[in-house]
Amino acid sequence: MLVQKYKDMLSGKSVIRQLSEFAAQRGQEIGYENVFDYSLGNPSVPAPEEFTEVMIRMLKEREPRELHGYSPNPGIAHVRDAVAASLEKRFGIPYRREHIFMASGAAGALAHAFRLVTEPGDEILTFAPFFPEYHPYVDLTGAVLKVVPPDCEAFQINFNRFEEMLTPKVMAVLVNTPNNPSGVVYSEETLQRLGEILREKSAEYGHTIYLISDEPYREIVFDGAEAPCVSRFYNNTIMCYSFSKSLSLPGERIGYVAVHPECDGAEYMVPMCVQISRGTGHNCPPSIIQLAVAQVLDLTSDTSVYETNRSLLYNELTDLGFTCVKPGGTFYIFPRALEEDANVFCKKALKYDLVLVPGDTFGAPGFFRMAYCIDTEKVERSLPALRRFVEEEYKGRD
Numbered sequence: 001m002l003v004q005k006y007k008d009m010l011s012g013k014s015v016i017r018q019l020s021e022f023a024a025q026r027g028q029e030i031g032y033e034n035v036f037d038y039s040l041g042n043p044s045v046p047a048p049e050e051f052t053e054v055m056i057r058m059l060k061e062r063e064p065r066e067l068h069g070y071s072p073n074p075g076i077a078h079v080r081d082a083v084a085a086s087l088e089k090r091f092g093i094p095y096r097r098e099h100i101f102m103a104s105g106a107a108g109a110l111a112h113a114f115r116l117v118t119e120p121g122d123e124i125l126t127f128a129p130f131f132p133e134y135h136p137y138v139d140l141t142g143a144v145l146k147v148v149p150p151d152c153e154a155f156q157i158n159f160n161r162f163e164e165m166l167t168p169k170v171m172a173v174l175v176n177t178p179n180n181p182s183g184v185v186y187s188e189e190t191l192q193r194l195g196e197i198l199r200e201k202s203a204e205y206g207h208t209i210y211l212i213s214d215e216p217y218r219e220i221v222f223d224g225a226e227a228p229c230v231s232r233f234y235n236n237t238i239m240c241y242s243f244s245k246s247l248s249l250p251g252e253r254i255g256y257v258a259v260h261p262e263c264d265g266a267e268y269m270v271p272m273c274v275q276i277s278r279g280t281g282h283n284c285p286p287s288i289i290q291l292a293v294a295q296v297l298d299l300t301s302d303t304s305v306y307e308t309n310r311s312l313l314y315n316e317l318t319d320l321g322f323t324c325v326k327p328g329g330t331f332y333i334f335p336r337a338l339e340e341d342a343n344v345f346c347k348k349a350l351k352y353d354l355v356l357v358p359g360d361t362f363g364a365p366g367f368f369r370m371a372y373c374i375d376t377e378k379v380e381r382s383l384p385a386l387r388r389f390v391e392e393e394y395k396g397r398d
């Protein structure tokens with residue numbers, strides 16, 4: 001018999017994927033270059049040249065078994081050492097090999113983190129706006145994802161609602177900064193307060209509330225800033241990192257879990273991840289990619305394109321009268337729609353070949369997301385379409 005829960009999911013296809021498919025189809029009719037496709041967060045800039053060179057050199061010089069054989073279950077030992085050393089140097093937290101578990105991207109890392117600290121029926125809290133794939137990621141573990149409504153002014157954390165929702169059933173809190181979809185970077189004050197509340201409530205409830213920090217955009221930060229490191233504000237943090245965005249390698253499926261050395265139960269966590277991976281099939285990510293990223297850990301793709309695109313769009317949108325928090329990082333912007341129902345707004349935008357994603361799917365109705373990981377030239381060509389859309393559809397609005 002087919003399993004009903006997966007069958008039920010067939011009707012809940014990702015809105016982002018549907019819009020991306022629409023854009024591809026429309027592209028066949030009018031040429032993809034004429035579709036202003038802001039749907040998907042697929043990095044548009046190439047991986048750094050050093051990554052390509054490392055791959056070519058390894059393919060020429062190293063033993064095929066080293067490159068293509070199974071890796072040890074927690075990841076290749078010297079790769080884990082290199083990740084730990086890089087994190088220690090950057091964030092001043094004494095990570096060691098035993099705190100690092102190599103995983104298949106952020107999705108793979110999160111799949112382990114959720115299973116480490118929740119039993120079926122336990123609650124995980126996250127904050128809107130949030131990455132919609134958190135639902136399948138969490139739901140299929142048997143835990144329950146609860147979403148704290150957004151702070152629509154700044155897209156930091158709505159602490160009043162958070163404290164109301166932080167009941168003894170909550171075993172983990174999931175944060176994502178820099179954030180998809182808002183582009184906002186959580187401030188030190190936000191993370192400080194979050195840490196204080198979690199320490200207080202863990203003591204009150206008599207169990208550790210873990211913080212799971214989803215950080216695929218950690219290096220994509222603008223205006224010369226750095227994203228504050230979540231793990232520095234709360235020891236019981238499980239960092240989930242991915243090279244998908246910073247190195248433009250989403251298809252290579254590589255990332256890691258980094259357990260804070262002072263985390264409760266830290267000594268069990270990586271060995272437990274190994275056991276979890278046996279069940280989920282997210283085990284032994286490709287050896288060659290582990291070896292390659294270990295050699296470019298402190299590099300990123302040229303993310304200046306995203307910053308240029310952010311400024312072009314932010315300036316144009318605010319000029320057109322949109323309310324919008326200026327993104328501090330990522331390659332997303334999340335303005336308020338010009339009518340209450342962002343679904344209707346985004347549908348109207350399609351007439352102008354502008355593919356925008358309604359905020360409902362991110363837990364923030366009334367807003368919409370633009371993923372500007374596209375060529376700057378295309379962003380520039382989309383601006384007149386955006387202007388025409390606003391003038392023709394919303395002329396005379398107050």
Ligand SMILES: Cc1ncc(COP(=O)(O)O)c(C=O)c1O
Nearest residue numbers: 041105106107131176180242244
């Ligand atoms: C916030 C967030 N978390 C996790 C992921 C999944 O990342 P990966 O492709 O590395 O599994 C994404 C991908 O877009 C994301 O935006």
